[in-house]
Amino acid sequence: MATADEIAEHARLADIRQRWWLSAPALIIIFFAAIGPLAIVLLYSFMVKGDYGDVKYWQFSLDAWTNVLLERDIFDETLSIADAHLVILWRSVWLSFLTTVATLLLGFPTAFFISTRSEHRRDLWLFLITIPFWTNILIRTFAMQEVVRNEGIVNSVLMALGVINSPVQIMFTDWAVLFGMIYVYLPLMVLPIYASMEKLDFRMVEAGYDLYATRLGVLRRIIIPLVKPGIIAGSILVFIPALGAYVIPRVLGGGKSMMLGNLIELQFGQGRNWPLGAALSITLMVIVTIALLAYVRNAMRSGASHGH
């Protein structure tokens, strides 16, 4: 006869087995869709590049990782800093940062405007904000090209008004890439801030006014701290895809304003250097992770008072 302890132990083990079975689908997806591919990318970054792309399997080398930041002179084999890569890396981080700041400055008032409309008006405004999402990103980017190119709307209008005599070169500069990214990523900033702002109790705002806070005081001390979770979420949602942007810099920046995404694509395409592409991908991921951790920690500290 089994004792009570044995029965309890048996039930406990059965329970654990059952849990594994139930979580198996999720675990399988996580393995095949996330961990697996990542492991392959990591593995490739440590292999020798093949002559026509691909890698030479199971021949390991650190060349790819050296090449991320350094380049070997083709004549005397000396190593020097890979200026081109650093420029692209810096441009990616800087443009993504500017995009995040610009979408925040534009998105915050937009979200505030929408959340202060009447109930059914809000739905209309949200619908309008999300319309660009339904359009293919390539088409959206070409639309932006139509705006900023030399014969485009901006230059035509400025010339017609007599502000400028010859077209200002915007296309194929960092400005074109920045405008394109702000346009494409703006909804990703507006929506999370709106979600936070909609939950804001406007009696808090009245209480602020009642306690001698001016409009600016209420914004700074009450509204911004209370919608901080939305600001954090929006910034993350804009910064991460901006850092890996590919289509926008390709169409609007051309060869002169490349970003990390284009550099990585180049290695897997014309460059035929898969290990370097893999190493650059991992580098991008590490940058994103560090930036995220720093940002979230910083935001948590200044918003620490918003706890339970």
Place this chain on the structure above:
Amino acid sequence: MGSDSAAIDVRGVSRIFKGAGQDEVRALDNVSVAIRQNEFFTLLGPSGCGKTTLLRLIAGFDFPTEGEIRLYGEDIAALPPYKRPVNTVFQNYALFPHMTVAQNIGFGLEMLGKLKEEIAARVAEMLALVRMSELKDRRTSQISGGQQQRVALARALAPRPKVLLLDEPLSALDFKLRKDMQIELKRLQHETGITFIFVTHDQEEALTMSDRIAVMNKGRILQVGSPQDIYVRPSERFVANFIGDTNFLKARAVGAKGGKVKLDLSSGGSLSADLPPEGLSVGEVTVVVRPENASISEIKGSDFAGNVENIVYFGTDTHVHLKLADGLPFIVRQQNSAGSTAAVKIGDKVGVSVVPGTAKVIRD
């Protein structure tokens, strides 16, 4: 009515909300009232009577369509809330969830640009006043409803407002806590010497706490007076009905002398009653008699008679529900002290005697 010595002087204020199309809602209709310095003044009325609208106009969250609001003689009707030395205790407290108890209380002073040491001293003083010193570093979500109420009071009192507005601040509390806070509020008003304007729909709360009460309905102030005034001499049917239990009688005046009027009741009997201050209208009038001012007696020698329909026992007293000859209901409240048990049964025909001087003729 209006004088510069009044803390708040509301003169001819209307607030009209534009509805859909041509509709307009008169939330306040030509309201005038003067609230004295250091007074506990209550705006009493059912929901939608305009009491909260009036409070919001005084606070500055909304602006009157017509009329003036004066604070010690200065017209403040057009000033934004942050330029008025008036603070509010909100119905749901509206404490800032991202700040501690002490930060909440110090917020107003901070916005006024006071020095750090001054703020700290005043916050400590306020914490002591509302007995919350030990919880000063707690988040507002970590304290109970009654404690949140105290913090909301301290936060509104900290900047030393000239007038404190309270928008149904006790409605979210349970019965026992509400009773305690009523006493606490009276104490705070007494200790701070600040004019309190208190909004409530609870007539008992209004009677027990106020120096004066304004009874409101449909955007108008119907009567202003001390709790005794309002209870003993209601000016019209709505006031009499809203505050306490009341019996209404129909009657016809047959002769007046010296502020008294002789009335023939439509149920048969007759009664002597006080005239309303504005005089008597012609034809049928309404008379009010509070249930505690009537007693069951022999039909012979009574003021009028009725049939006993129901007897309800309340412990300290018993309510005898009567139906009069003209079909109107009438309730007599009998105290259950030893030896005062008038033995009546359902179905009895009994007489009713009214304490002389307690029946009042009112506007209908």
